[in-house]
Amino acid sequence: MTRPVYYKSFRSRKFQNIHLTSTSILDTTNQSDDVILDIGFGTGESTMALNEIFSEYIVCGIEAYKPGVKKLMAENIPVEYGDAAEIIEKFDDNKISQIYMLFPDPWQKVKHRKRRLFSEYTFKIINRILKRGGFFHFASDNINYAFQAKRIIEKASSRDVEFSKNRGFRPVTKYEVKGIKKRNFIFDLIYFKN
Numbered sequence: 001m002t003r004p005v006y007y008k009s010f011r012s013r014k015f016q017n018i019h020l021t022s023t024s025i026l027d028t029t030n031q032s033d034d035v036i037l038d039i040g041f042g043t044g045e046s047t048m049a050l051n052e053i054f055s056e057y058i059v060c061g062i063e064a065y066k067p068g069v070k071k072l073m074a075e076n077i078p079v080e081y082g083d084a085a086e087i088i089e090k091f092d093d094n095k096i097s098q099i100y101m102l103f104p105d106p107w108q109k110v111k112h113r114k115r116r117l118f119s120e121y122t123f124k125i126i127n128r129i130l131k132r133g134g135f136f137h138f139a140s141d142n143i144n145y146a147f148q149a150k151r152i153i154e155k156a157s158s159r160d161v162e163f164s165k166n167r168g169f170r171p172v173t174k175y176e177v178k179g180i181k182k183r184n185f186i187f188d189l190i191y192f193k194n
């Protein structure tokens with residue numbers, strides 16, 4: 001089980017001179033027992049929406065796209081810039097109430113699949129850091145990725161996991177809107193940790 005290959009997108013490189021002063025979200029999460037994590041939030045609309053919906057929680061994000069990180073920093077939302085797979089390794093066990101990974105890059109070409117952020121490796125960490133009774137929400141408009149995620153979760157948890165009939169509380173995201181315009185089907189998987 002190896003960590004997904006971290007691909008620094010051209011967008012990130014273009015903004016490499018932006019100065020980021022965010023403190024570690026590990027410090028923030030250690031100060032509260034009610035934490036929500038939005039992994040790969042892009043431009044941050046989903047994180048801001050979660051922050052409004054779940055106002056009693058501390059909502060944090062991890063992203064590799066600097067302008068998105070800057071935007072949430074301006075909103076005083078705790079964020080961490082960098083490779084989410086590497087950052088979540090540092091979290092304590094049974095710590096996070098809700099984890100969202102919404103529309104991670106699908107990396108459609110077979111030779112690029114090793115870059116997919118959701119993998120056996122990341123799910124093992126996600127399951128470890130989730131609180132008991134907490135949940136992980138994955139969404140994708142890519143059928144191959146959606147079924148791969150379902151298989152990964154089922155194998156690791158030894159449970160049947162069905163695609164959700166609705167999107168629960170998760171916000172509609174910018175990337176999702178693009179998928180809907182292309183008439184793509186949206187797949188939601190919600191995994192509860194016992």
Ligand SMILES: C[S@@+](CC[C@H](N)C(=O)[O-])C[C@H]1O[C@@H](n2cnc3c(N)ncnc32)[C@H](O)[C@@H]1O
Binds near residue numbers: 042043065105173176
């Ligand atoms: C397709 S976009 C989706 C963004 C947003 N969740 C949405 O639905 O609009 C995927 C995002 O994941 C981020 N990402 C990809 N790999 C990452 C990694 N290893 N660590 C952190 N963020 C990552 C990308 O920078 C990108 O913004």
